[in-house]
Amino acid sequence: MKLGLPSKGRLQADAISWFSQFRIEISRTDGGREYAGSVIGLDGIELVLLSAGEIPRELAAGRIHLGVTGTDLVREKIADPSVITPVQEMGFGHADLIVAVPKLWIDVDTMDDLDDVAARFRADHGMRLRVATKYHNLVRRYFSEHGVADYVLVDSQGATEGTIKNETAEVVADITSSGETLRANHLKILSDAPILKSQATLFASATAAWSPETRQIADELAARMSVASFTPPAQQK
């Protein structure tokens, strides 16, 4: 059974210690430089180290059986929610996907304000209000639910909070945990509910090949975690 873990960083360290409570000890070989590792405590688990951003896709494609990643990435990247089952929220990696605007905009608190500003901005500047994000699908859906028009998404894969100062965007939609980066860049979060509250979660693939052997391992893991079996029902032949 293939278990996908983030290949480095805090998320990986937290995930490793989370698994240890279920008597599953994960160790990285070569002091963590080689992207490989071993699993002790439950036979038959093969570790696959991946970028957290790729884990949703690998789960959806069925190339890994289980994977640890953020809800934000799964919701953004996987259009069909039925192919990935959340097994357990892991209690770390908390972050909110939020909409932020310059603190200078003392006239803006909510999405209602933002919609009004978008209309005025288009009239004043001859272009639509630019929203920088890497969460295109989630943000588009959220803006659409709020009935906001006259905006355009611009792609930003990193340093998103800097796009306003760089004059490549007027608004950002990004993940934040403490809000410190936002504050440092003179931004404030709109008072509406966040687009998404995310945390690290163990997911199971519904499309992976679940053999009797992998099912057995998964069921043993489910028993140790005291959760219901998360493997998809066996296909009728």
Next chain:
Amino acid sequence: MIAARAYMPDGRIGTGLERLEVEVSRLMALFAEAGAQKVEPGALLDADVLLDLYGEDIRGRAYVTQDPVLGERMLRPDFTVPVTQMHAAHGAEPARYAYAGPVWRRQEPGSGRPTEYLQVGFEIFDASDAARVDAEVFALFSAALAGQGLAVETGDLGVLFAAIDALDIDARRAGMLRRHVWRPKRFRRVLDTFSNTTRRAALLDQTVEDWRAAALTASPQNGIRSVDEVIARLSDLAAERELPELSGEQRQMLQQVLDTKGSLFSALTELTELSHNFPPLAKAAQRLEARIAALDAAGLDGGALPFAASFGRTTMEYYDGFVFGFVDRERPDLPPVASGGRYDALTAALGPAIPAVGGIIRPEALLSRKAAS
């Protein structure tokens, strides 16, 4: 599966395909008889044009692809835009066009709706008598679909715009409502803000100097929206607090217009009645009256046609006048077999304003009913 197409499991091979070709030819022949010139727009459209028109939402509904030189391209999600562009570039008024071909739409996973389907369409660009042109298009679609047992729906988004005019409110507020006619939830929110005078009272009570100081204390200039723009909006918001709230009578009128449902004749009666207290509705009533007469002249019973003022409000952005649909009430799995309407605002957004009205038939949906019955 490979032979399947929208609503037709065998539509790409053998007799299924032949039936479809015959149906498309029948419709195109009808449209040609009505004086239409055949056009064939490209399948790949400039994404910027569609984004400017429909906003960011179109990305969720259309397939986007990238060309290293031409930039973002979109697979044609409808024919209206390219046909209008062709007309603007080459056409002389009045003009009638017919087309047949696939459109592509991204769909929500699990919706079961097809991502590729055929449209056979007819469009008129004609600045003369709007009621007559509306009736010509509707009569043509009625004839094309005669005997199919489809239910007819009609509406008129122009009636909603007339109701906004009839409120006789501040121009900025009216503009906010007009902008969101197609988004009922946001429309409602905007209405609510008109009566909410307490929100941020402490901020709005301050002077321009206070606002400038507050903004610049909060943050250095950041991005291209300036302090002056912030202050201009705050000044407008503060001034708007002095505007009267919508009266009960105004709200009731707006709601009554939005809820108008019945026949074209009953809608005409209702609007005429309302126009005694709200004169701008008289024009909308006159348009309905002219439509009934024009439909009668085209051999249809105009007054008896079903009419709902809100029909097409959420699904047909950029239609801004007469709208119609032909639906199968027994088949909720099918989209409207045909739909169309007037889209003067769209042509104005694309270039020179040319009054235009048109519609499309979905031949696959039409044939899937025949197969089922």
